[in-house]
Amino acid sequence: MKDSAKISPSVIRRLPRYYRFLRDLENEGISRISSKALSEKMGVTASQIRQDLNCFGGFGQQGYGYNISDLKSEIAGILGIGHTCKIILIGAGNLGRAVATHMPFEALGFELAAIFDAASLFSGLKIKDLPIRSMDNLNDFCRLHKPQAAILCVPDDSAKELVTRLSSLGIHSFWNFTHYDISKDHPDAIVENVHLSDSLMTLSYQMKCSL
């Protein structure tokens, strides 16, 4: 395997999609696939696939295709899937509950370790066998369990203060569903933003252009 630092960011951005298709193929009991067959399945050109997967060298043999399990493990290694990372969820509203119930955390290398919400309304409720905890318990929990990442499903106006608090508790990686710009105040934080309203505006733009 090439040093992952040498793989271009655009290839890295495409890896999760390769991983997903390879996992599905493996689940179907398929062990090898040609770049042509994979390209038809994924709707990209075979040459793009060869170029992308070339980075990992040696997996695609002329005439034999790719060994699905090896290639999937290789990509999993690069993406960091495999070490388990403890992540906590803050905010158990509809969005937080959707994230907690829908995301295949374990398959993606995360352990959802706890769920917190500011509203006492939820106390006593459970999501996926995890109790919804009070924010009063956040500091104790973090000191004891040392989660490395947090999912932010809180209202925008409480995000800034929350990130400061989480940083002081040793959490510097965020899956951020709010509009708060974490990187601006915390330039060293690792941040992956999900901006759903930007995505909906992009749809609106594409629809308008097609009129």
Next chain:
Amino acid sequence: MKDSAKISPSVIRRLPRYYRFLRDLENEGISRISSKALSEKMGVTASQIRQDLNCFGGFGQQGYGYNISDLKSEIAGILGIGHTCKIILIGAGNLGRAVATHMPFEALGFELAAIFDAASLFSGLKIKDLPIRSMDNLNDFCRLHKPQAAILCVPDDSAKELVTRLSSLGIHSFWNFTHYDISKDHPDAIVENVHLSDSLMTLSYQMKCSL
């Protein structure tokens, strides 16, 4: 305004974020802002802002800054915010409910016209004053109300058949939360994908690289 077809795709991708900041500034009662002040607020360089907003010509006057309301309207026009587009939501599980309750549809130029779910479990329930309708009523509803777009919050394995059905009902624009690759089977469809697990894998990759 320049013809929006001439604006580069990377600028278009950044417009929703500009729109969001301008809307917030307007809500705070601010009417003008310099590229320097806007750059500090948004955490990008002033030169990037001038370069991006130059596309719309005439709004940034040397020494006067941008007229926030004009610039916001201009960007809204380009993004297609302003015409109202009828959109329907299919799938009223946690994710569908989160989307229905959280998204500011009207502010983004959409009217959430109806919510459908295959499970009779939900029938009779309402989200945001909209009843959850049975899929049996989908065809009649579409013929009568002619929605132009659909949000797909259904399980992956039911997405393909659903998109074929929606296409036959005149819906060709999709905000797609499933992993089904719509564009492959429907190359003319307008598709905006939200792949949450790809986003979480990207976080995992960034965390691994920082170790």
